[in-house]
Amino acid sequence: xxxxxxxxxxxxxxxxxxxxxxxxxLAGGRRHGYGVLSEVEQLSEGTxxxxxxxxxxxxxxxxxxxxxxxxxxxxxxxxxxxxxRLASGGRTELSxxxxxxxxxxxxxxxxxxxxxxxxxxx
Amino acid sequence: xxxxxxxxxxxxLWYPRTWRDRHGRALMADLMDQDDARGRVAPSNAERWALAxxxxxxxxxxxxxxxxxAAAVGAALISAAAVGPLEVFALLPGVAITxxxxxxxxxxxxxxxxxxxxxxxxxxxxxxxxxxxAGIVFIGACLFSLxxxxxxxxxxxxxxxxxxxxxxYAAYSTFGPALxxxxxxxxxxTIGGLVAFTSVRHHARNDALAG
Numbered sequence: 001x002x003x004x005x006x007x008x009x010x011x012x013x014x015x016x017x018x019x020x021x022x023x024x025x026l027a028g029g030r031r032h033g034y035g036v037l038s039e040v041e042q043l044s045e046g047t048x049x050x051x052x053x054x055x056x057x058x059x060x061x062x063x064x065x066x067x068x069x070x071x072x073x074x075x076x077x078x079x080x081x082x083x084x085r086l087a088s089g090g091r092t093e094l095s096x097x098x099x100x101x102x103x104x105x106x107x108x109x110x111x112x113x114x115x116x117x118x119x120x121x122x
Numbered sequence: 123x124x125x126x127x128x129x130x131x132x133x134x135l136w137y138p139r140t141w142r143d144r145h146g147r148a149l150m151a152d153l154m155d156q157d158d159a160r161g162r163v164a165p166s167n168a169e170r171w172a173l174a175x176x177x178x179x180x181x182x183x184x185x186x187x188x189x190x191x192a193a194a195v196g197a198a199l200i201s202a203a204a205v206g207p208l209e210v211f212a213l214l215p216g217v218a219i220t221x222x223x224x225x226x227x228x229x230x231x232x233x234x235x236x237x238x239x240x241x242x243x244x245x246x247x248x249x250x251x252x253x254x255x256a257g258i259v260f261i262g263a264c265l266f267s268l269x270x271x272x273x274x275x276x277x278x279x280x281x282x283x284x285x286x287x288x289x290x291y292a293a294y295s296t297f298g299p300a301l302x303x304x305x306x307x308x309x310x311x312t313i314g315g316l317v318a319f320t321s322v323r324h325h326a327r328n329d330a331l332a333g
Contacts, residue, residue: 033152038159051172052153056145057179079151 015097018058021048023067023086030071030082033059059084067093078117126157126164131171136177 007089015023021040024120025031037055050058062068067090073081086094130153134142153169156162 032155032156034159035150037152037156051169052149052156053169053172053176055152056149057176060145073148076151077154079154080147081151081155082145082148 015093016058017034017048018050018054019043020097021050021063022055022058022062023090023097025089026084026086026090027094030083032074032083036084059073062090065089065093127154129165129170130206133165133173134177134306136174138181141177141180248289 021044024034024043025036025039028039033052033055036059037050037052040050059068063070063084066087068084069087071085073083074081127150130150133150134146137146153165157165
Protein backbone atom coordinates (compact mmCIF):
# COMPACT_ATOMS: atom_id res chain seq x y z
CA UNK A 1 0.00 0.00 0.00
CA UNK A 2 2.73 2.38 1.06
CA UNK A 3 4.80 1.44 -1.96
CA UNK A 4 1.83 1.95 -4.26
CA UNK A 5 1.29 5.41 -2.78
CA UNK A 6 4.95 6.29 -3.28
CA UNK A 7 4.78 5.00 -6.85
CA UNK A 8 1.64 7.06 -7.49
CA UNK A 9 3.33 10.17 -6.10
CA UNK A 10 6.40 9.53 -8.22
CA UNK A 11 4.39 9.24 -11.42
CA UNK A 12 1.97 12.11 -10.83
CA UNK A 13 4.44 14.49 -9.21
CA UNK A 14 4.37 17.97 -10.68
CA UNK A 15 7.39 19.14 -12.60
CA UNK A 16 9.84 21.34 -10.78
CA UNK A 17 11.07 24.52 -12.46
CA UNK A 18 14.35 22.81 -13.42
CA UNK A 19 12.56 19.72 -14.75
CA UNK A 20 10.19 21.88 -16.80
CA UNK A 21 13.06 23.70 -18.47
CA UNK A 22 15.01 20.48 -19.08
CA UNK A 23 11.97 19.12 -20.95
CA UNK A 24 11.68 22.38 -22.89
CA UNK A 25 15.30 22.07 -23.96
CA LEU A 26 15.02 18.40 -24.93
CA ALA A 27 11.85 19.17 -26.92
CA GLY A 28 14.32 20.79 -29.33
CA GLY A 29 16.09 17.47 -29.88
CA ARG A 30 18.83 15.28 -28.49
CA ARG A 31 21.20 17.07 -26.06
CA HIS A 32 23.95 16.20 -23.59
CA GLY A 33 24.12 17.57 -20.05
CA TYR A 34 26.00 20.78 -20.72
CA GLY A 35 23.99 21.29 -23.91
CA VAL A 36 20.78 21.25 -21.85
CA LEU A 37 22.22 23.46 -19.14
CA SER A 38 23.46 26.19 -21.46
CA GLU A 39 20.29 26.12 -23.54
CA VAL A 40 18.08 26.48 -20.48
CA GLU A 41 19.96 29.62 -19.48
CA GLN A 42 19.55 30.98 -22.97
CA LEU A 43 15.86 30.02 -23.41
CA SER A 44 14.88 31.37 -20.01
CA GLU A 45 16.79 34.57 -20.79
CA GLY A 46 19.09 34.01 -17.83
CA THR A 47 16.30 33.70 -15.28
CA UNK A 48 16.95 29.99 -14.71
CA UNK A 49 20.49 29.00 -13.81
CA UNK A 50 21.12 25.38 -12.97
CA UNK A 51 24.13 23.82 -11.29
CA UNK A 52 25.39 20.64 -12.92
CA UNK A 53 24.60 18.58 -9.81
CA UNK A 54 21.02 19.91 -9.87
CA UNK A 55 20.74 19.11 -13.56
CA UNK A 56 21.83 15.53 -12.94
CA UNK A 57 19.27 15.13 -10.17
CA UNK A 58 16.59 16.42 -12.55
CA UNK A 59 17.74 14.15 -15.38
CA UNK A 60 17.63 11.13 -13.08
CA UNK A 61 14.19 12.05 -11.81
CA UNK A 62 12.83 12.60 -15.32
CA UNK A 63 14.38 9.36 -16.58
CA UNK A 64 12.89 7.40 -13.67
CA UNK A 65 9.46 8.80 -14.60
CA UNK A 66 10.16 7.80 -18.20
CA UNK A 67 9.70 11.35 -19.42
CA UNK A 68 13.16 11.36 -21.00
CA UNK A 69 15.45 8.56 -22.18
CA UNK A 70 19.16 8.10 -22.85
CA UNK A 71 20.09 8.63 -26.48
CA UNK A 72 23.62 7.27 -26.71
CA UNK A 73 27.09 8.38 -25.73
CA UNK A 74 29.83 10.07 -27.74
CA UNK A 75 33.54 10.49 -27.15
CA UNK A 76 34.50 14.12 -27.68
CA UNK A 77 37.99 15.38 -26.67
CA UNK A 78 38.41 12.19 -24.64
CA UNK A 79 35.22 12.98 -22.71
CA UNK A 80 32.18 10.75 -22.64
CA UNK A 81 29.15 12.88 -23.41
CA UNK A 82 25.84 11.21 -22.56
CA UNK A 83 22.86 12.33 -24.60
CA UNK A 84 19.17 12.40 -23.69
CA ARG A 85 15.98 12.87 -25.67
CA LEU A 86 12.34 13.48 -24.85
CA ALA A 87 10.29 10.27 -24.44
CA SER A 88 6.66 10.24 -25.57
CA GLY A 89 5.53 10.55 -21.95
CA GLY A 90 7.71 13.65 -21.64
CA ARG A 91 6.08 15.27 -24.64
CA THR A 92 2.62 14.80 -23.09
CA GLU A 93 3.82 15.97 -19.67
CA LEU A 94 5.44 19.08 -21.13
CA SER A 95 2.38 19.98 -23.13
CA UNK A 96 0.19 19.64 -20.00
CA UNK A 97 2.62 21.74 -17.97
CA UNK A 98 2.78 24.37 -20.72
CA UNK A 99 -1.03 24.56 -20.87
CA UNK A 100 -1.19 24.96 -17.07
CA UNK A 101 1.37 27.75 -17.18
CA UNK A 102 -0.44 29.48 -20.03
CA UNK A 103 -3.73 29.29 -18.13
CA UNK A 104 -2.07 30.65 -14.99
CA UNK A 105 -0.49 33.50 -16.95
CA UNK A 106 -3.86 34.33 -18.51
CA UNK A 107 -5.54 34.45 -15.12
CA UNK A 108 -2.83 36.74 -13.78
CA UNK A 109 -3.11 39.07 -16.76
CA UNK A 110 -6.89 39.26 -16.49
CA UNK A 111 -6.58 40.05 -12.79
CA UNK A 112 -4.05 42.78 -13.48
CA UNK A 113 -6.22 44.33 -16.19
CA UNK A 114 -9.28 44.50 -13.97
CA UNK A 115 -7.34 45.87 -11.00
CA UNK A 116 -5.60 48.45 -13.19
CA UNK A 117 -8.63 50.72 -12.89
CA UNK A 118 -8.04 53.45 -10.30
CA UNK A 119 -9.27 52.38 -6.90
CA UNK A 120 -12.26 54.26 -5.53
CA UNK A 121 -11.27 56.08 -2.37
CA UNK A 122 -13.81 57.37 0.08
CA UNK B 123 44.19 13.08 -15.29
CA UNK B 124 44.77 16.77 -14.72
CA UNK B 125 44.41 18.79 -11.55
CA UNK B 126 40.92 20.04 -12.32
CA UNK B 127 39.65 16.54 -12.96
CA UNK B 128 41.16 15.37 -9.68
CA UNK B 129 39.37 18.16 -7.86
CA UNK B 130 36.08 17.11 -9.43
CA UNK B 131 36.82 13.45 -8.61
CA UNK B 132 37.21 14.43 -4.97
CA UNK B 133 34.00 16.46 -5.02
CA UNK B 134 32.16 13.50 -6.54
CA LEU B 135 33.21 11.25 -3.64
CA TRP B 136 30.15 12.61 -1.84
CA TYR B 137 28.04 10.48 -4.17
CA PRO B 138 27.61 6.75 -3.53
CA ARG B 139 30.06 4.61 -5.47
CA THR B 140 27.32 2.92 -7.49
CA TRP B 141 26.09 6.32 -8.61
CA ARG B 142 29.61 7.39 -9.59
CA ASP B 143 30.12 4.18 -11.55
CA ARG B 144 26.94 4.89 -13.50
CA HIS B 145 27.12 8.66 -13.99
CA GLY B 146 30.65 9.75 -13.03
CA ARG B 147 32.18 9.84 -16.50
CA ALA B 148 29.26 11.67 -18.10
CA LEU B 149 29.13 14.17 -15.23
CA MET B 150 32.87 14.79 -15.53
CA ALA B 151 32.51 15.40 -19.28
CA ASP B 152 29.69 17.90 -18.70
CA LEU B 153 31.60 19.72 -15.96
CA MET B 154 34.64 19.98 -18.24
CA ASP B 155 32.52 21.24 -21.16
CA GLN B 156 30.98 23.83 -18.87
CA ASP B 157 34.34 25.00 -17.51
CA ASP B 158 35.81 25.27 -21.01
CA ALA B 159 32.83 27.29 -22.22
CA ARG B 160 33.07 29.62 -19.24
CA GLY B 161 36.85 29.85 -19.22
CA ARG B 162 37.18 28.31 -15.76
CA VAL B 163 40.37 26.49 -14.82
CA ALA B 164 39.21 25.09 -11.46
CA PRO B 165 35.87 24.03 -9.98
CA SER B 166 33.97 26.93 -8.46
CA ASN B 167 33.06 26.71 -4.80
CA ALA B 168 29.38 26.87 -5.67
CA GLU B 169 29.75 23.86 -7.96
CA ARG B 170 31.61 21.92 -5.29
CA TRP B 171 28.97 22.70 -2.68
CA ALA B 172 26.22 21.65 -5.07
CA LEU B 173 28.01 18.34 -5.72
CA ALA B 174 28.47 17.75 -1.98
CA UNK B 175 24.83 18.56 -1.23
CA UNK B 176 23.39 16.40 -3.98
CA UNK B 177 25.89 13.63 -3.21
CA UNK B 178 24.85 13.50 0.44
CA UNK B 179 21.20 13.68 -0.58
CA UNK B 180 21.76 10.74 -2.92
CA UNK B 181 23.37 8.69 -0.15
CA UNK B 182 20.46 9.43 2.19
CA UNK B 183 17.74 8.79 -0.36
CA UNK B 184 19.31 5.47 -1.33
CA UNK B 185 18.58 4.32 2.19
CA UNK B 186 22.13 3.07 2.65
CA UNK B 187 23.11 5.83 5.04
CA UNK B 188 20.00 5.06 7.06
CA UNK B 189 20.99 1.39 6.98
CA UNK B 190 24.48 2.19 8.17
CA UNK B 191 23.16 4.41 10.96
CA ALA B 192 20.78 1.64 12.09
CA ALA B 193 23.60 -0.90 11.90
CA ALA B 194 25.86 1.43 13.91
CA VAL B 195 23.32 1.73 16.71
CA GLY B 196 22.70 -2.02 16.59
CA ALA B 197 26.39 -2.85 16.73
CA ALA B 198 26.93 -0.37 19.55
CA LEU B 199 24.10 -1.85 21.61
CA ILE B 200 25.17 -5.44 20.96
CA SER B 201 28.76 -4.71 21.82
CA ALA B 202 27.70 -2.91 24.98
CA ALA B 203 25.47 -5.80 26.06
CA ALA B 204 27.87 -8.56 25.10
CA VAL B 205 30.79 -7.28 27.13
CA GLY B 206 28.85 -7.80 30.34
CA PRO B 207 30.73 -11.03 31.21
CA LEU B 208 33.97 -9.08 31.11
CA GLU B 209 33.04 -7.77 34.55
CA VAL B 210 35.37 -10.50 35.73
CA PHE B 211 38.15 -8.11 34.90
CA ALA B 212 36.82 -5.84 37.62
CA LEU B 213 39.46 -7.40 39.83
CA LEU B 214 42.15 -5.79 37.72
CA PRO B 215 43.14 -2.15 38.07
CA GLY B 216 41.46 0.23 35.65
CA VAL B 217 38.05 -1.45 35.46
CA ALA B 218 36.56 1.16 33.20
CA ILE B 219 39.37 1.04 30.69
CA THR B 220 39.06 -2.74 30.52
CA UNK B 221 35.39 -2.42 29.77
CA UNK B 222 36.15 0.31 27.26
CA UNK B 223 38.71 -1.91 25.55
CA UNK B 224 36.24 -4.81 25.52
CA UNK B 225 33.68 -2.57 23.87
CA UNK B 226 36.26 -1.48 21.31
CA UNK B 227 37.18 -5.07 20.43
CA UNK B 228 33.62 -6.32 20.03
CA UNK B 229 32.46 -3.18 18.28
CA UNK B 230 35.44 -3.31 15.94
CA UNK B 231 34.71 -6.91 15.05
CA UNK B 232 31.08 -6.27 14.25
CA UNK B 233 31.71 -3.01 12.48
CA UNK B 234 34.45 -4.48 10.33
CA UNK B 235 32.33 -7.45 9.28
CA UNK B 236 29.44 -5.21 8.40
CA UNK B 237 31.34 -2.50 6.61
CA UNK B 238 33.68 -4.75 4.68
CA UNK B 239 30.59 -6.45 3.34
CA UNK B 240 29.06 -3.12 2.33
CA UNK B 241 32.33 -1.94 0.86
CA UNK B 242 32.67 -5.15 -1.18
CA UNK B 243 29.27 -4.49 -2.66
CA UNK B 244 30.74 -1.15 -3.72
CA UNK B 245 27.88 0.65 -2.09
CA UNK B 246 30.09 2.87 0.05
CA UNK B 247 33.57 4.27 -0.33
CA UNK B 248 36.34 2.98 1.97
CA UNK B 249 36.67 6.43 3.54
CA UNK B 250 33.05 6.44 4.59
CA UNK B 251 33.30 2.80 5.70
CA UNK B 252 36.26 3.58 7.91
CA UNK B 253 34.69 6.69 9.41
CA UNK B 254 31.50 4.78 10.10
CA UNK B 255 33.48 1.92 11.66
CA ALA B 256 35.36 4.36 13.89
CA GLY B 257 32.03 5.91 14.89
CA ILE B 258 30.47 2.54 15.68
CA VAL B 259 33.43 1.45 17.79
CA PHE B 260 33.56 4.73 19.64
CA ILE B 261 29.85 4.85 20.43
CA GLY B 262 29.84 1.17 21.41
CA ALA B 263 32.78 1.56 23.73
CA CYS B 264 31.37 4.72 25.32
CA LEU B 265 28.02 3.05 25.93
CA PHE B 266 29.73 0.08 27.45
CA SER B 267 31.92 2.12 29.76
CA LEU B 268 28.77 3.83 30.99
CA UNK B 269 27.11 0.56 31.93
CA UNK B 270 28.98 0.39 35.20
CA UNK B 271 29.03 2.96 37.98
CA UNK B 272 31.44 5.86 37.42
CA UNK B 273 34.85 5.19 38.98
CA UNK B 274 35.37 6.85 42.35
CA UNK B 275 36.88 10.29 42.25
CA UNK B 276 35.84 11.12 38.68
CA UNK B 277 33.79 14.27 38.61
CA UNK B 278 32.04 14.74 35.29
CA UNK B 279 30.40 18.02 34.51
CA UNK B 280 29.91 20.59 31.79
CA UNK B 281 30.82 19.68 28.21
CA UNK B 282 32.19 16.34 29.44
CA UNK B 283 28.61 15.13 29.82
CA UNK B 284 28.20 14.76 26.08
CA UNK B 285 29.12 11.80 23.93
CA UNK B 286 32.65 10.95 25.13
CA UNK B 287 31.41 10.51 28.67
CA UNK B 288 32.19 6.82 28.80
CA UNK B 289 35.59 7.31 27.32
CA UNK B 290 36.36 10.00 29.87
CA TYR B 291 35.34 7.80 32.78
CA ALA B 292 37.60 5.13 31.41
CA ALA B 293 40.60 7.27 30.62
CA TYR B 294 40.50 9.55 33.65
CA SER B 295 40.07 6.77 36.15
CA THR B 296 43.01 4.89 34.73
CA PHE B 297 45.53 7.45 33.59
CA GLY B 298 44.66 10.83 35.09
CA PRO B 299 44.04 13.93 32.96
CA ALA B 300 47.45 14.33 31.30
CA LEU B 301 47.78 10.76 30.11
CA UNK B 302 44.12 10.68 29.14
CA UNK B 303 44.70 13.65 26.83
CA UNK B 304 47.74 11.92 25.35
CA UNK B 305 45.72 8.75 24.83
CA UNK B 306 42.94 10.73 23.15
CA UNK B 307 45.45 12.35 20.82
CA UNK B 308 46.93 8.97 19.92
CA UNK B 309 43.49 7.51 19.16
CA UNK B 310 42.49 10.50 17.01
CA UNK B 311 45.84 10.52 15.18
CA THR B 312 45.52 6.81 14.43
CA ILE B 313 41.99 7.25 13.06
CA GLY B 314 43.12 10.28 11.05
CA GLY B 315 46.11 8.39 9.68
CA LEU B 316 43.97 5.42 8.68
CA VAL B 317 41.44 7.67 6.97
CA ALA B 318 44.21 9.50 5.09
CA PHE B 319 45.84 6.21 4.08
CA THR B 320 42.57 4.72 2.83
CA SER B 321 41.71 7.93 1.03
CA VAL B 322 45.08 8.02 -0.76
CA ARG B 323 44.76 4.38 -1.78
CA HIS B 324 41.22 5.06 -2.97
CA HIS B 325 42.34 7.97 -5.13
CA ALA B 326 45.31 6.01 -6.45
CA ARG B 327 42.96 3.25 -7.52
CA ASN B 328 40.59 5.71 -9.17
CA ASP B 329 43.49 7.27 -11.03
CA ALA B 330 44.68 3.87 -12.16
CA LEU B 331 41.17 3.04 -13.37
CA ALA B 332 40.94 6.33 -15.23
CA GLY B 333 44.29 5.49 -16.87
